[in-house]
Amino acid sequence: xxxxxxxxxxxxxxxxxxxxxxxxxxxxxxxxxxxxxxxxxxxxxxxxxxxxxxxxxxxxxxxxxxxxxxxxxxxxxxxxxxxxxxxxxxxxxxxxxxxxxxxxxxxxxxxxxxxxxxxxxxxxxxxxxxxxxxxxxxxxxxxxxxxxxxxxxxxxxxxxxxxxxxxxxxxxxxxxxxxxxxxxxxxxxxxxxxxxxxxxxxxxxxxxxxxxxxxxxxxxxxxxxxxxxxxxxxxxxxxxxxxxxxxxxxxxxxxxxxxxxxxxxxxxxxxxxxxxxxxxxxxxxxxxxxxxxxxxxxxxxxxxxxxxxxxxxxxxxxxxxxxxxxxxxxxxxxxxxxxxxxxxxxxxxxxxxxxxxxxxxxxxxxx
Amino acid sequence: xxxxxxxxxxxxxxxxxxxxxxxxxxxxxxxxxxxxxxxxxxxxxxxxxxxxxxxxxxxxxxxxxxxxxxxxxxxxxxxxxxxxxxxxxxxxxxxxxxxxxxxxxxxxxxxxxxxxxxxxxxxxxxxxxxxxxxxxxxxxxxxxxxxxxxxxxxxxxxxxxxxxxxxxxxxxxxxxxxxxxxxxxxxxxxxxxxx
Numbered sequence: 001x002x003x004x005x006x007x008x009x010x011x012x013x014x015x016x017x018x019x020x021x022x023x024x025x026x027x028x029x030x031x032x033x034x035x036x037x038x039x040x041x042x043x044x045x046x047x048x049x050x051x052x053x054x055x056x057x058x059x060x061x062x063x064x065x066x067x068x069x070x071x072x073x074x075x076x077x078x079x080x081x082x083x084x085x086x087x088x089x090x091x092x093x094x095x096x097x098x099x100x101x102x103x104x105x106x107x108x109x110x111x112x113x114x115x116x117x118x119x120x121x122x123x124x125x126x127x128x129x130x131x132x133x134x135x136x137x138x139x140x141x142x143x144x145x146x147x148x149x150x151x152x153x154x155x156x157x158x159x160x161x162x163x164x165x166x167x168x169x170x171x172x173x174x175x176x177x178x179x180x181x182x183x184x185x186x187x188x189x190x191x192x193x194x195x196x197x198x199x200x201x202x203x204x205x206x207x208x209x210x211x212x213x214x215x216x217x218x219x220x221x222x223x224x225x226x227x228x229x230x231x232x233x234x235x236x237x238x239x240x241x242x243x244x245x246x247x248x249x250x251x252x253x254x255x256x257x258x259x260x261x262x263x264x265x266x267x268x269x270x271x272x273x274x275x276x277x278x279x280x281x282x283x284x285x286x287x288x289x290x291x292x293x294x295x296x297x298x299x300x301x302x303x304x305x306x307x308x309x310x311x312x313x314x315x316x317x318x319x320x321x322x323x324x325x326x327x328x329x330x331x332x333x334x335x336x337x338x339x340x341x342x343x344x345x346x347x348x349x350x351x352x353x354x355x356x357x358x359x360x361x362x363x364x365x366x367x
Numbered sequence: 368x369x370x371x372x373x374x375x376x377x378x379x380x381x382x383x384x385x386x387x388x389x390x391x392x393x394x395x396x397x398x399x400x401x402x403x404x405x406x407x408x409x410x411x412x413x414x415x416x417x418x419x420x421x422x423x424x425x426x427x428x429x430x431x432x433x434x435x436x437x438x439x440x441x442x443x444x445x446x447x448x449x450x451x452x453x454x455x456x457x458x459x460x461x462x463x464x465x466x467x468x469x470x471x472x473x474x475x476x477x478x479x480x481x482x483x484x485x486x487x488x489x490x491x492x493x494x495x496x497x498x499x500x501x502x503x504x505x506x507x508x509x510x511x512x513x514x515x516x517x518x519x520x521x522x523x524x525x526x527x528x529x530x531x532x533x534x535x536x537x538x539x540x541x542x543x544x545x546x547x548x549x550x551x552x553x554x555x556x557x558x559x560x561x562x
Contacts, residue, residue, distance in 0.1 A: 008437060011444075015431075015448075019447060019451035022455065023451060026455055026458050027458065030458045030461070031462070
């Protein structure tokens with residue numbers, strides 16, 4: 001009996017030990033890709049240890065591609081152009097890439113592993129993206145479900161961004177969520193303030209991030225974010241500008257208008273804001289003030305469901321039917337849109353019917 | 368057992384198909400049979416792993432477990448061997464054949480828990496096969512599994528564009544198809560008897 005037990009222990013541990021050793025040796029022999037080089041835009045070269053995903057290696061080197069899912073291949077934000085060295089296209093990437101992307105060599109950086117020297121191309125603005133730690137200095141109620149958060153940057157000291165860009169707030173794990181999550185929010189303050197940013201955020205019922213921000217985050221607390229991201233910013237031309245926003249989509253437009261006002265822009269601007277009723281309107285005084293400061297700026301709030309107690313004298317219905325009234329020359333109009341995907345689709349359709357060129361329509365669409 | 372190894376090989380593919388007669392490996396069979404392309408990938412990986420693990424398990428069983436009277440450990444040892452082998456193969460393929468890795472890659476970890484693999488090793492013991500018989504039985508079972516999943520994937524790809532009553536959609540219809548296929552395969556099982 002004792003011999004049997006000893007034999008059992010010896011054989012099981014012997015075989016498992018041998019297999020474990022075999023796997024360790026195999027890991028050293030086969031899974032060791034040595035040092036690889038990531039060449040970025042042909043200018044910068046990073047020496048990294050091969051075997052991990054491109055996204056995580058870039059993050060380690062303080063280059064932050066946008067990523068909302070944390071590298072699990074579910075958000076598709078971390079696309080980047082790979083010139084060589086990424087291997088064949090993976091089944092996990094296909095759902096996020098269309099034919100044009102594939103032809104241009106666009107890949108999901110969280111899915112491809114760096115196993116050899118790799119050459120990639122990313123927009124220069126990404127080098128500007130950093131991880132920031134900030135202190136919440138103020139939380140203001142703008143409407144019944146929209147708050148404005150003021151974040152004072154602690155580390156690194158300043159943030160450089162273009163009016164209209166967004167950041168990704170990172171909520172720590174808390175009662176409602178065991179995982180840390182990232183959500184994108186547009187900066188609403190002017191880009192001339194480098195020591196702080198403001199965010200306008202609408203409460204999403206049961207939203208992991210907004211629940212944290214609205215119910216758990218208190219004044220004086222610290223929060224991390226990465227940014228700035230996005231190519232939604234003012235194009236430097238003489239064209240007329242049409243801003244269209246809905247809900248909390250005021251944030252990037254407010255940032256843009258304040259920036260334009262501070263720089264004494266003389267361009268013709270119209271800002272059309274769609275909301276349900278009067279209680280969804282906010283910052284009205286600010287935009288009336290901007291109307292006085294800017295030489296040619298009109299603020300047009302449009303309510304879709306004004307109730308009697310609103311005593312609304314302004315425009316009613318949806319925004320697109322009012323475009324002909326405010327667009328002077330469709331060919332020379334740039335449109336800046338922010339809001340829900342449904343609203344953006346409807347506005348683009350209306351603008352195209354009027355003859356606004358598609359390449360002059362800029363938007364951020366947050367689902 | 369005095370059966371020509373080649374007969375075992377052919378029988379394992381057709382008349383005694385591990386999936387359609389013993390219903391082993393059903394779980395990945397049902398879940399990965401939506402498209403022909405991926406089912407071929409998984410089928411090939413199963414074939415490959417089955418052939419090799421049967422050979423390794425034969426050696427371990429007859430040269431270590433039997434002499435030391437530790438036959439009762441066969442289940443745990445077989446599973447450990449299969450898991451380690453799959454891990455090893457995954458690493459080697461990832462390194463040396465990226466194309467094959469991307470075809471099989473995501474399916475390899477699934478194989479560790481494919482009961483057809485363990486089933487073949489256990490049948491090899493129960494039926495007292497010799498080494499050659501075992502290896503051919505493993506290879507034949509792998510090909511048979513590949514054949515069965517390929518057949519189901521082909522049928523399911525056609526069905527995707529046909530009208531299916533609500534109550535039969537998904538697993539329901541797949542199981543009925545599998546049953547009818549099994550009838551077809553078992554119909555010839557009297558020709559050769561290997562079990």
